[in-house]
Amino acid sequence: MNRPTDDIGNRSDTSRATAFSDSVFAIIITLLVLDLRVPDVPPGRLLSGLLEQWPGYVAYLASYAYVAVVWLNHKSAFNRVKESDRGLHWVNFSVLFTTALLPFPTAVVSDALQENDQQDQRVAVAFYALIGALLCASWLAFFHYLARRRDLLKEEVSERHFPAERVRALVGVALYVVAGLIGYLVAPLAGLVIFVVLPVFYAVTSGGLYQAPLTRRIARRPPASGS
Structure with missing residues (x-):
């Protein structure tokens, strides 16, 4: 549904929103390395000490990849937006807020x-899952807002795109x-296995759920002929 605002002063292009968001993502990725x-x-045990810290390396790589995937999805979404308004700024802030929390559960x-x-491991995994669910919920709000605000989108954007994106967020x-x-x-x-699989899913579908390779192949497949 299109619901254009009467207050043109609330509208702007997306350049400031994307520039600010990119800066936040850069800071988040930088903070992740501080846990290493x-x-x-004691002297002579440096190698064993480095090897014993393997969970920290795995957590860093996983969260770094996750932030990278969030950035790819964020870029893909804003490439389809022609204007920002106050509501879009707030749902974008919610995505940035939950993404900025990732260094904390990563360290935990x-x-x-x-x-x-x-x-403690059980609690730590549950805590990371909570933050991940909140991050996906913020994306759900983001996609839901754009699905209802066609007036903010570029004309060539399919009407199915952002409604389908809500499914991706709900899956997360x-x-x-x-x-x-x-x-x-x-x-x-x-x-932890699910934590690794989910960023892969969002990376593969970063261009949009129905534009993912498997979905495109299914859409192009000719209908079966009748017997």
Whole structure:
């Protein structure tokens, strides 16, 4: 539904929103590396100390890749927007807010895995899942807003695009909830597997759900002939 605003002063092009967002993403990625520290070990044990910090390296790589995927999705979305308004700015702020939280649960998971305490690992995985679900929920609000505001979009953008994007966000919310429950109730490593798979899904579909390679192939497949 188009709901153009009467207050033209609230409208602007997207250049400031994207520039600000890119700066935030750059800061978030920089903060992730701060959790990698020189190991506190006696002389002669530097190699073993570095190797023992492997959970920190894995957590860094996973969260770095996730922020990169968020940036790709953010760029893809704004490439379809011709104007920003106050509402779009606020839903964009919500995406940036939840993305900026990622360094914290990343550090929590890294520390818990290095301490080898099963209960702490369960809590850490559930906490990361909570932040991931909140991030996907912020994307859901973002996509829902644009799905209802065709007047902000470029004319060539398909009417199906942002309604379909809401499905992607809902998949993320659901799978993060599942990952948190599995990680807390069953096995932390099982939840971590879902954390690795989800950024891959969002990377593959960063151009849009119905524009993903598999979806395009299905759409181009000719209908089966009748018997």
